[in-house]
Amino acid sequence: MKLPPGPKTPSWLLALQFEADVFGYMDAISKRYGDIVTVMFGSTPTVYVSNPLGIKEIFTRGKEIAARGALNQDFALFTGKQGVLQLDGSRHKNRRKLLMSAFHGARMQACGQRICELTEKIMSLQAIGKPFLAYSTVEDITLAIGIEIVMGLRQGERYERVKHLFASVFKHELSPLLQLFAKLPFWGWNLGRWSPQGNLLYLRQELFQLLYAEVQERRKQADLSRTDILSELLLATDEAGEAIADEEIRDLLISPIGAAQGASATAIAWALYWIHRLPHVCDRLLEELNSLGENPDITSILALPYLNAVCDEVLRIYPTQLFAFPRIVESPVEIMGYKLSPGTILIANIYSTHQREDLYPEPKQFNPERFLEKQFSTYEFLPFGGGSRICIGGAFALFEMKLVLAIILSRYQLKLMSKKPEQPKFDGLLCYPASGVKMVVLSQHQHQGHLQSLVTGSV
Missing domain, CATH: 3.30.43.20 (Uridine Diphospho-n-acetylenolpyruvylglucosamine Reductase; domain 2)
Structure with missing residues (x-):
């Protein structure tokens, strides 16, 4: 060797x-x-x-x-032992195919309207002139989207509890105190909720129990009209033609929701930072959005070349993975x-x-134009990995990213609160903005123009 x-x-x-x-x-x-x-x-x-x-x-x-599932066992604490990352062979191919199909085609188009509605609903809570953390706000948006698309939950006590626990586990994992303790010899000690590790395990167990209860109840009350991923998994069969066990379905739900909350929110927060740090980028994006005229369909927004280039450059310079x-x-x-x-x-x-x-000449510079001038291969530009373990939600993440940005940019005039460059921080999996991208809403556009049709309807 x-x-x-x-x-x-x-x-x-x-x-x-x-x-x-x-x-x-x-x-x-x-x-x-x-x-x-x-x-x-x-x-x-x-x-x-x-x-x-x-x-x-x-x-x-x-x-x-x-690409063995055993190599990803470190993630089992959060995804469960039967998450798609931990599976191998025909079982992995079967579950991966089920999840991949759920993130493509008609479902993506159908949920586009809902993404716009949720973005507007949560962004409207920001008071004009009052600073807010873009990263936290976008996390609220992407987590709500993830829970709704994956589990079909929109409101109610269980929805609020699932949302709270996902947010708590994620924030607990990222906390500086927990990361400090993780380096110490006594990290593995479980002293109940009094210890960082014990509290994390408690939150995880509560989340797993809640998801399992939802799977069991939905199994008893099958509804063929529902289109969420959980409903599809309950009706699906494994590689041997048998129904998938409830415990495994629970584990399969966690990664898509976690990816929606973490990776998608991180990418959108970085996009808001770069767009508002570089006025020429913001101006060109707004010009492109305005060029669509009144009442464009979602397909037209997704096809915008400069919006696509900005999203790709965000994922290039600080890839979430x-x-x-x-x-x-x-x-x-x-x-x-x-x-x-x-x-x-x-x-x-x-x-x-x-x-x-x-x-990528001058790779430290944020330059979306490079993606307009050249097409890169899947081995040159690979923000979602590649091969048999490529991220199952990559296409949906880009779909969501473009729509969320389009709504925010068209409806709100934002400004960064600090002139200092935003520093990246790595938590073991994601690369997120360390200070959360502190922003302020300067104004809300009164003439809502061309994106009005995308945010009408019930929220």
């Missing part, structure tokens, strides 16, 4: 350096060692690849390289001239790929 070069620093020290300045660290590693780097975690070599040709090999050489899900070498394989032995972990480095100067 010939491993690519990499730092000799102990893994615990590398982890501290990584957390202290995630992007600075990754930039420095790429500059020193190139686009294929080995990091040793104990005796296990982990090879990070940011070369598009190398990434293509990782995603396509399924005979030698496997910094790395693709890991793969493992199962039989000897050669990647980029290096012969790798079974047991080697392979990870596509999304962030560093998006920072390649040969692909």
